[in-house]
Amino acid sequence: xxxxxxxxxxEATDAERAAVAEAIAGFGPVVVRESERLVHAGRAxxxxxxxxxxxxxxxxQRASGWISPGxxxxxxxxxxxxxxxxxxxxxxxxxxxxxxxRADDTLHVCDDVACRLFGAVDLIDxxxxxxxxxxxxxxxxxCERGPAVMVQRTGRDDLTVTAVDGGRVTTAxxxxxxxTATSTPSVTLPQxxxxxxxxxxxxxxxxxxxxxDYRAHGGYRALEAALAMGGDRVIAExxxxxxxxxxxxxxxxxxxxxxxxxxxxRPRHLVCNxxxxxxxxxxxxxxxxxxxxxxxxxxxxxxxxIGAEQGWLYIRGEYPVATARLRHAIDEAYAAGLLGGxxxxxxxxxxxxxxxxxxxxxxxxxxxxxxxxxxxxxEPRNKPxxxxxxxxxxxxxxxNNVETLVNVLPIVQMGGEAYAAEGTERSPGTKLFCLSxxxxxxxxxxxEFGATLxxxxxxxxxxxxxxxxxxxxxxxxxxxFVGPEALDMPLTLEDTRVAGASLGSGVVMVFDxxxxxxxxxxxxxxxxxxxxxxxxxxxxxxxxxxEEVLVRLGRGSHIDDERDLLDxxxxxxxxxxxxxxxxxxxxxxxxxxxxxxLDGIAxxxxxxxEGSR
Amino acid sequence: MNETAVSVSTMVEISLDGESVRVxxxxxxLDACRREGINTPTLCWAENLxxxxxxxxxxxxxxxxxxLVPSCSRKVEEGMVVxxxxxxxxxxxxxxxxxxxxxxxxxxxxxxxxxWIDHYGARPERMGDPAEIATQAQPVKVQDDLYVRDYERxxxxxxxxxxxxxxxxxxxxxxxxGRGFGAHxxxxxxxxxxxxxxxxxxxxxxxxxxxxxxxxxxxxxxxxGTWDESRQSVATTVCSFCGVGCNLELHVQDERIVKVxxxxxxxxxxxxxxIKGRFGWQHxxx
Numbered sequence: 011x012x013x014x015x016x017x018x019x020x021e022a023t024d025a026e027r028a029a030v031a032e033a034i035a036g037f038g039p040v041v042v043r044e045s046e047r048l049v050h051a052g053r054a055x056x057x058x059x060x061x062x063x064x065x066x067x068x069x070x071q072r073a074s075g076w077i078s079p080g081x082x083x084x085x086x087x088x089x090x091x092x093x094x095x096x097x098x099x100x101x102x103x104x105x106x107x108x109x110x111x112r113a114d115d116t117l118h119v120c121d122d123v124a125c126r127l128f129g130a131v132d133l134i135d136x137x138x139x140x141x142x143x144x145x146x147x148x149x150x151x152x153c154e155r156g157p158a159v160m161v162q163r164t165g166r167d168d169l170t171v172t173a174v175d176g177g178r179v180t181t182a183x184x185x186x187x188x189x190t191a192t193s194t195p196s197v198t199l200p201q202x203x204x205x206x207x208x209x210x211x212x213x214x215x216x217x218x219x220x221x222x223d224y225r226a227h228g229g230y231r232a233l234e235a236a237l238a239m240g241g242d243r244v245i246a247e248x249x250x251x252x253x254x255x256x257x258x259x260x261x262x263x264x265x266x267x268x269x270x271x272x273x274x275x276r277p278r279h280l281v282c283n284x285x286x287x288x289x290x291x292x293x294x295x296x297x298x299x300x301x302x303x304x305x306x307x308x309x310x311x312x313x314x315x316i317g318a319e320q321g322w323l324y325i326r327g328e329y330p331v332a333t334a335r336l337r338h339a340i341d342e343a344y345a346a347g348l349l350g351g352x353x354x355x356x357x358x359x360x361x362x363x364x365x366x367x368x369x370x371x372x373x374x375x376x377x378x379x380x381x382x383x384x385x386x387x388x389e390p391r392n393k394p395x396x397x398x399x400x401x402x403x404x405x406x407x408x409x410n411n412v413e414t415l416v417n418v419l420p421i422v423q424m425g426g427e428a429y430a431a432e433g434t435e436r437s438p439g440t441k442l443f444c445l446s447x448x449x450x451x452x453x454x455x456x457x458e459f460g461a462t463l464x465x466x467x468x469x470x471x472x473x474x475x476x477x478x479x480x481x482x483x484x485x486x487x488x489x490x491f492v493g494p495e496a497l498d499m500p501l502t503l504e505d506t507r508v509a510g511a512s513l514g515s516g517v518v519m520v521f522d523x524x525x526x527x528x529x530x531x532x533x534x535x536x537x538x539x540x541x542x543x544x545x546x547x548x549x550x551x552x553x554x555x556x557e558e559v560l561v562r563l564g565r566g567s568h569i570d571d572e573r574d575l576l577d578x579x580x581x582x583x584x585x586x587x588x589x590x591x592x593x594x595x596x597x598x599x600x601x602x603x604x605x606x607x608l609d610g611i612a613x614x615x616x617x618x619x620e621g622s623r
Numbered sequence: 624m625n626e627t628a629v630s631v632s633t634m635v636e637i638s639l640d641g642e643s644v645r646v647x648x649x650x651x652x653l654d655a656c657r658r659e660g661i662n663t664p665t666l667c668w669a670e671n672l673x674x675x676x677x678x679x680x681x682x683x684x685x686x687x688x689x690x691l692v693p694s695c696s697r698k699v700e701e702g703m704v705v706x707x708x709x710x711x712x713x714x715x716x717x718x719x720x721x722x723x724x725x726x727x728x729x730x731x732x733x734x735x736x737x738x739w740i741d742h743y744g745a746r747p748e749r750m751g752d753p754a755e756i757a758t759q760a761q762p763v764k765v766q767d768d769l770y771v772r773d774y775e776r777x778x779x780x781x782x783x784x785x786x787x788x789x790x791x792x793x794x795x796x797x798x799x800x801g802r803g804f805g806a807h808x809x810x811x812x813x814x815x816x817x818x819x820x821x822x823x824x825x826x827x828x829x830x831x832x833x834x835x836x837x838x839x840x841x842x843x844x845x846x847x848g849t850w851d852e853s854r855q856s857v858a859t860t861v862c863s864f865c866g867v868g869c870n871l872e873l874h875v876q877d878e879r880i881v882k883v884x885x886x887x888x889x890x891x892x893x894x895x896x897x898i899k900g901r902f903g904w905q906h907x908x909x
Binding site for chain 1: 676677678679680682690693696697715718719723726749750751755756757779788796797798799800801803804805806809810812818819
């Protein structure tokens with residue numbers, strides 16, 4: 011063991027050793043070359059071992075409910091990672107704890123922007139009063155049925171607990187879910203039965219655990235077609251379709267794929283960004299829970315097209331149901347010869363590895379996600395260089411959002427031009443939207459690009475009784491607020507851009523006249539403060555100072571006295587932060603100010619009153 | 624290591640503050656600025672460490688880039704149009720200083736740091752009452768006879784981590800832990816330095832720009848009010864402990880050695896030493 015110092019006085023438990031062994035199984039011992047003095051010098055070693063750090067930490071956390079010093083030293087000795095660095099990685103993630111567990115179950119209760127409209131703050135109090143160990147959580151991606159609880163368990167699978175359809179979850183229902191170790195069933199689609207659905211067509215229809223049923227509903231025909239037409243043709247069709255990234259940045263997918271396919275470097279990677287953590291976003295969860303094979307098939311189509319031998323599916327750690335279904339789908343696909351060394355007897359290799367995040371919004375930023383996969387802290391990298399040339403492990407990488415990838419299936423089957431004929435000229439195809447807040451039927455909706463905000467709200471059954479529209483949070487916490495005057499704006503990339511807004515990840519969160527928007531905006535500021543990685547000064551300190559201003563406003567400070575400071579904070583974060591988190595951390599707040607949402611009610615404060623009707 | 628020092632034959636032409644200049648291919652924008660005499664502030668950059676571009680105080684405007692770019696790590700490209708003193712640049716640099724100085728103690732930082740704070744008119748006090756805003760205020764860590772870690776002065780520039788790790792020492796005793804405003808430099812499980820992998824080379828102290836890491840001799844003299852750089856002289860010598868030939872700079876006050884450093888541009892040490900050169904001088908006063 012070269013150069014590593016292990017100082018922990020306690021030893022790993024047998025359970026921890028067994029869990030770690032299982033997590034890193036399949037990777038043999040590293041041969042330490044005489045010349046290799048440095049602990050993590052050489053990329054070969056990084057790829058071999060260090061990328062197992064995150065799964066190994068998950069194994070420790072699950073085995074004993076925390077990252078014990080003895081357990082961490084054991085992991086470091088197995089993977090040859092310096093303990094200080096591993097500790098730095100472990101403390102980066104909210105789902106890892108560093109003190110002996112206070113209870114077998116930790117209840118992560120979402121108190122983010124949507125859930126706090128529906129009594130999340132009270133739920134936290136009630137659950138604590140009943141003796142549960144509760145941590146307030148950022149958005150859990152269950153906004154259509156909040157408030158939501160994610161139960162993190164020692165030695166057992168995690169659970170998601172929410173109301174089933176409509177209503178709010180009770181403490182009794184949470185207790186029953188824990189006793190029976192049962193997650194709340196997946197949501198019923200509001201548009202279920204509609205013949206117009208494409209990306210959601212199989213959700214709620216197909217058995218998510220059955221490859222046969224998936225095939226019976228048209229599954230794996232796109233892969234068959236893609237392998238027959240060859241990679242270049244697939245990329246050409248995707249380019250012709252005009253498909254753009256659905257994660258928020260809207261980069262043309264065909265251009266990205268072509269860029270990777272043209273690289274000479276090997277190996278290449280395909281990464282699916284399923285770290286859906288933007289507050290108000292839950293569309294990818296609905297697809298992954300309801301139609302997990304479609305994502306596995308789409309990644310296989312993408313990977314074989316761009317010549318990537320290795321695919322990585324990085325899913326947020328707060329999605330236990332989707333994670334289990336995807337793991338099962340990947341296993342089934344391997345067993346059926348649809349993944350591995352000879353995909354569908356084509357002679358092409360494509361392996362797919364699923365990795366769970368551990369509670370870090372920033373890991374949805376593509377380069378932070380790479381670092382997280384590599385077993386490093388989820389700190390974004392400076393760009394350029396871009397992932398196309400220097401992605402995962404510094405190798406050529408295409409990284410796409412879940413929704414982007416599943417669009418590839420219809421594109422391959424119907425052809426790029428036919429796909430491009432739908433939607434609008436500059437925003438072809440369909441789009442998933444996440445409706446939440448004060449609408450009658452919150453949920454995931456699929457519409458052709460070009461539908462207006464009003465169309466979407468009508469589809470969601472309109473405003474609840476007694477509500478008057480005050481504002482809509484469009485695109486997520488990294489997006490912006492728009493007022494009632496924007497109701498007839500078509501929700502396309504081009505129209506929102508002209509309006510100075512963004513579709514972001516498809517969030518449409520509706521607020522009415524009773525909602526305490528000062529509190530909402532303060533919670534957004536708190537979110538960015540909590541989720542900043544801490545690497546660069548503008549974001550690390552700027553998000554803290556921004557939240558402090560919002561707290562002062564909630565206590566009655568006047569917006570006019572704080573405007574200069576807020577402006578300067580917004581400017582430095584937007585202009586000088588390393589990544590998109592800092593660059594967008596002030597957007598929603600500034601739009602709220604411009605709309606006057608923070609005027610007038612600044613002195614009311616609090617959230618438990620009207621907010622949790 | 625900074626690789627731009629190697630000889631390069633190709634030159635590229637860029638526009639720097641309106642002037643057309645030719646600089647070696649592979650240079651950073653910061654290299655170009657220094658070559659052209661454009662004074663540029665830095666905090667996390669050092670000539671003997673890999674640029675991490677986290678402090679963002681060296682940002683400049685590059686035509687075609689939506690956001691400002693860190694001059695310390697961005698390489699020049701043919702035809703690049705760079706502006707180093709625009710309103711956007713001045714605002715961001717001023718704000719970085721305001722954000723840092725409102726959250727950490729900067730009074731032991733190098734004199735040029737205070738000069739830049741004045742230059743950009745940074746007013747950290749407008750961030751709010753220091754008693755009511757978040758700061759890094761915390762007790763000093765004194766765990767042995769050689770080091771003091773005063774993390775309320777830490778601006779999280781990552782230099783000490785780099786010096787302890789890949790850029791010099793390869794000991795990996797410290798790393799960044801936690802996240803966001805709670806991110807901090809830590810040993811594993813925050814154990815004390817004597818219980819960690821630390822080998823007391825002092826290279827982390829050597830690169831610290833704000834006095835967050837200090838030699839205990841210096842810390843004790845500052846606390847006693849006897850530290851006075853105007854009364855110090857520096858004697859350069861060669862370390863006598865082994866045959867490597869490391870240059871030592873002995874900082875002497877009142878005929879006593881108070882600190883040992885090595886020049887960052889020295890071809891043997893690049894500014895880094897081991898415990899013997901850094902601390903093995905007590906016998907001189909025995």
